Amino acid sequence: VQLQASGGGLVQAGDSLRLSCAASTGTISQNVMGWFRQAPGKGREFVATINWGGSTTYYADSVKGRSTISRDNAKNTVYLQMNSLKPEDTAVYYCAARRTTLITTSSSVGAYDYWGQGTLVTVSS
Secondary structure, eight states: OEEEEEOOEEEETTOOEEEEEEEEESOOTTEEEEEEEEOTTSOEEEEEEEOTTSSOEEEOTTTTTTEEEEEETTTTEEEEEEOSOOGGGOEEEEEEEEEEESOOOOOOGGGOOEEOOOEEEEEEO
């Protein structure tokens, strides 16, 4: 599975962005998907995850209430809608998929097997 993240950019604090993650090869319709981010000089951290059917989602406290993860399995795409963006949201955002299908979500970086190339989100104050 090859993942392609897009939708990042330079925005102002308070703005919104929608990130997309499309599978260019293979299908992700039965895979748990996650979004992670890595700020300059920091490790990769969990943002959100969604199960294969879209019925279960889980968010990091830092984005809870401001972000929504969703998926369109017919389009082989996962989304991350981010609202009320803050300067501390500045990071490279990565989408990821777990190899084993039809399993539970996870917030652990090590639980994911396939990673996209990342898309940069910069939030100015």
